[in-house]
Amino acid sequence: MALGATACSSDKDSSGGPGGSGGSRKDDRPSAAPHGPKALSKAQLKAASFTDGQTVGKYTASEYTLGGPLGDAYTADPAGCQPLVSLAGEVGDHDPAAQVQRKVDIPDEMLGITVDVTLRSYSDGDAAEVMKALDKAGKDCAGGFTEERALASAKYLKVEPAEAPDFAAEADEAEAFRFTILDVKGKLKLYEYLTVVRSGSTTLAFRGEIPGTKDMGGIPQDIMTAQWTKFRAA
Numbered sequence: 001m002a003l004g005a006t007a008c009s010s011d012k013d014s015s016g017g018p019g020g021s022g023g024s025r026k027d028d029r030p031s032a033a034p035h036g037p038k039a040l041s042k043a044q045l046k047a048a049s050f051t052d053g054q055t056v057g058k059y060t061a062s063e064y065t066l067g068g069p070l071g072d073a074y075t076a077d078p079a080g081c082q083p084l085v086s087l088a089g090e091v092g093d094h095d096p097a098a099q100v101q102r103k104v105d106i107p108d109e110m111l112g113i114t115v116d117v118t119l120r121s122y123s124d125g126d127a128a129e130v131m132k133a134l135d136k137a138g139k140d141c142a143g144g145f146t147e148e149r150a151l152a153s154a155k156y157l158k159v160e161p162a163e164a165p166d167f168a169a170e171a172d173e174a175e176a177f178r179f180t181i182l183d184v185k186g187k188l189k190l191y192e193y194l195t196v197v198r199s200g201s202t203t204l205a206f207r208g209e210i211p212g213t214k215d216m217g218g219i220p221q222d223i224m225t226a227q228w229t230k231f232r233a234a
Helices: 010-015 042-048 079-085 126-140 221-233
Strands: 059-063 075-077 098-105 114-121 145-148 153-161 173-182 189-199 202-209
Touching: 042 098, 042 114, 075 079, 079 126, 079 145, 079 153, 114 221, 126 153, 126 173, 126 189, 126 202, 189 221, 202 221
Parallel strands: none
Antiparallel strands: 059 098, 075 145, 098 114, 114 202, 145 153, 153 173, 173 189, 189 202
């Protein structure tokens, strides 16, 4: 069973395709099933995600030993900017039905690129709502906001659109952003990137950063493409 629905087939899926809630009924009563494609289980997401130790060119994927990136606990001020900080259920408006997270980097390279890759499935059409909130936050928070961390705050100076991944036309939706962030000491400008792609009930989020003031120029396309290809093939 294909896990993702393409942009061309998403309307069919929501009204009667394999991933949708429609189809034949035993009687004329309205279906009690929620609208939208069925949420994938954690086992399905795990099968569709990078495996621990999987390589993509010079990058290697690994499992988080402490349950996920630290950023999943951060919050935004104002709260409407939260989707740009983290989509984790603990701090976001929509609690995913399941999620799988991986870290992708260059082993033993302390100052290299790190990409957090998170696959989340949602029930009742919440995946589309997540993307809507992301789009709104990107516009409303373009002039900046504050990221509240455990022991400090970081100032986002600017939120700009970034280049969508090469496969974006195959997905239902895609959002990509470039962040200019003032470090916690208020002296240096840092750059991070966030790309989120939706396919049916599932979002694939890629958040990339690099230590120091260098601009990484975007999430590496080979990482995003490899994950998307595996997701679609699962």
